[in-house]
Amino acid sequence: MTDHEKTGYIFNIQHFSLHDGPGIRTNVFLKGCPLRCRWCCNPESHALLPEAAFDKSKCILCGACSLGAKEPAVRFEHGEKVIDRTALHANGERLALVCPTGAISLYGEQKSVGEILDEAERDAAFYSRGGGGITLSGGEPLFQAEFATAILREAKRRHIRTAIETCGHVPWETLREAAEHLDYVLYDIKSLNSVSHKEQTGVGNEQILENFRLLCEHFPALPKLVRTPVIPEFNEHEALEIKAFAESFPNVTFQALSYHTFGVKKYAMLGKTYTGYIKNTN
């Protein structure tokens, strides 16, 4: 199979991204992630396979989700729109298709490398300025290592600049192979303390830090941006330390990302519970 034909699961292609690498970029969001960060704003990215979600604010209780049966999947109970999660799980794809308002939607679809790059390349007029290009994001893009690397390789064949947003929790060999085809790396370092890292993300940080060292050693010319989402009651106190660590390597810049809860609604849509920090405001 050529790179062009290889397929994988993505959940979004976002055009006109301004904050994910140099210039104007097209972000390809790949599904699947080895981490479960408590504050994650993309819960739809966790699982590899497509998942159906329900957004009750868009639902107009039209009943189209009965799929010919007596009862619709969404019912109005005690003043609330409630979805039958079992039905959603079993028939997600069909339900998303019949739902007129998009209240039921499907996160994730299978696409080929060729399809993805054809779509991304439509934005090429914007890439040529300011060093723009495509950025692989996720999830953890290297969770689908072969697929992700195929996208990068094919992009380079088409002379499109490439970047990746990675958590670094992948085998070194995977990262190394991807890096061969990368122009820019956005590398997340969440904590230098493996214990609290494990508590907050589900995994320790050893592989992440080791991969970062290796990446800097083997690809010194590759520009890297280390990013730390600053999470209250987790790594706030460490941010400066992480910055110092990152900047001790050549060709590395550092950026702190402020904490936000934009993703919280998506947990409810997916029937999941948000376990991140929620600040008491107002």
Added chain:
Amino acid sequence: MATVIYSSQEQRLQKESNSGATGSRVSALLEQVRAARPAIDIERGKYFTESFKQTEGEKLILRWAKALYHYAANASVYIDDGQLIAGRIGKGIRYGVLYPELDGDILGEAIASIASRDTSPFDISEKDKGIIQNDIAPYWKGKTFHEALAKAIPADTKPLTYNNDEEFTSRFVVNETASFRSSIQWVHDYEKPLKIGFLGIRAEAKQALFALDEFNPVHNNENKPFLQAIILMADAIILWARRHAELARKKAAAETNQTRKAELLELAEICERVPAHPARTFHEAVQSQWFIQLFSRVEQKTGTIISNGRMDQYLYPYYKADLESGAITPNKAQELLECVWVSMAQYVDLYLSKAGGAFNEGYAHWEAVTVGGQTPDGQDATNDLTYLILKSKRDFPLNYPDLAARIHMRSPRRYLYDVAQTVKDGSGFPKLINDEEVVPLLLAKGARFDEAYDYAVSGCAEVRMPNKDTFTSPCAYVNFAAALELALYNGKMLKYGDEQLGLQTGELEDFQDFNSFLQAYLAQQKHLLKHAFIQQYHVNKLREHHFAAPLSSALNAVSVAAQRDIHTEFIPGGIDLGYYECIGYATVIDSLAAIKKLVFEEKTVTATQLKQALETNFENDELLRQRLLRTPAYGNDDPYADDFGKLIDKEAIAFTEGYCKTLGVRLDLRYVPFTSNVPFGKVISATPNGRFAWAPLSDGSSASQGSDKKGPAAILLSNFHTKNYDRSHRAARLLNIKFTPGSIAGKEGTQQLVNFIEGWRDLKLWHIQFNVINQETLLAAKKNPEQYRNLLVRIAGYSAYFCELSSDLQDDLISRTAHGAI
């Protein structure tokens, strides 16, 4: 929680709450303007009427020159306290003036209700009302262009143009704009009077007069009155300027403050000298330019679209010389420019007709200043004055004049960053015009390289070549969404009941396949274009019998060489570039895509169901409406929708390719609605894209409100893919992009905005303008207008105070998707 980032304009508003005053001279002047509600001044109407009563039967251009002279000799002249530039033509701080030759027939009735109308109201005194109703309006009854045109338009075109009432109110189907202004957007050659003065212009005319063949009947009847009119007009403007000098001296004599006294004496000297003589200093050049601008507004109702032209080019030699000699500092020069900006803001275009008011909401004006671009020989044109004008726009939050920045492949980085920074400051300035699209098109339309490189932006998105263009007729606005409605209902519109306005192409239920429906739509579109061109034929024929413009003619080389008034239907040596307007582009595209997808491809909705839903304005069909809203839409770089855009554009261009030759004028297709997408929407019932009945149509070449979901790059790409680059019968496309301040914050944000502008330029799109504003701010301003009186927003080709817009237009603006940080 996310931090909301405010643009500098929003920050300024929050900080200063209601006042933009900083204590400086121009801020004080500006404060007065802001607080004033526009009032009507009758002098222009009065003196023109008096003069016209005396000159019945004479050659029109001479009558015009005599009226100008009568005005110049008798009208009040003004110099505002603190002003360094003399001249306004109305007694109020913000004023509108009367042009009864245009639509004086509706003057009486319009004046009665003008103070209380929704869109762009004006105040007027009871005494002035009396003069209008007794002395001015009666004279013009039966003589105006408006009546003549209504009479001339054939019976089967009329129902698409006017309602069957006495005032000929608009139907907003095939709309004429010729009876609410005397000229299409226009630019003078300002360089000539700055260089040789009106005494020079007068001398040239005098010389030409001697050179005429005294036995030649055409010379006697055409050329001679033309030249006599130029001479009289020159006398008029010189006399009028010197009356300002006299006033300045009088004011100086009474002035106790020594500094002000000296300023007034200097102003007196300047007004004595210009525009009669060539300008010697920057101050003289600016004053001369302003006298010419202002006298243009006395001459004719221009829709205030006699643009300022390439100010950074023709004023630069004076600025440079003064800087070098030490006569001026950049700050002083900026202050002088700002004195002129305030003067421009004082003039408000008075539209009598409801259509005129609704087209130009928020007291729109269009006297664009052009900066940047290329010199006639194709070099980059930016200079210190370019940057000074941009800086003035950042420092001084005033919506007039409109500022247009020309962009080309080699525009310097400094210029691009300065432009981006100015855009970010939040007032929507400048709009950008793309040399890479405009210059080749002008060449294809018959210009020489030097003429094409030297174009000036004119009005809201158009361009003019000041010494090449000769077509001045305002043009038709065609409601393409009406064509769609006619195709749905066998040639009828719900708004107009049983009237057979279109062709009988059948009901939606009758079509066996999508292509037959598409052909029906295209037939209706062609039907409307047919009537638009019939209308235009009469506009073009009639105008020279109703309008003349000796001043504008003297400032156009082609007109001067041919010795014909600029409004003459055909002038040898010129290029006649007109246009017609497509309104509702995205509304139509999205509707066609929705019908194709749901009715004919997926067959999940029957034609009957759809029609019922449309006829009842989705009353019981919210479910269907939701499905319609989710079909492919223009503005998302989706070929499914965009292919229709390209087809509509192509067919419309094919029509003008076929028939503009018979008119002798290029009528090129453009998409520049001002604010007219709102009134045009008010006659269109619910559309298959899920738009409710009577809601605004899509705007210009922008996406339908709220249906652009893939960000600004996709909107640009949809524009790109729907254009027919192999055709030259196309003109401006107006493109609005709304950014929230957060998405382009900081240095990196400016860099990204530059990247985006360069992408736009590389795609060879014609025009772009930005609103950098939070949706929250707009909602708050709608709720508490008092606190947001200073909030400027970008509308069509211009910026206006948000709180002066009608509630409909405010909602339209709020509903346009804000492209937030991604």
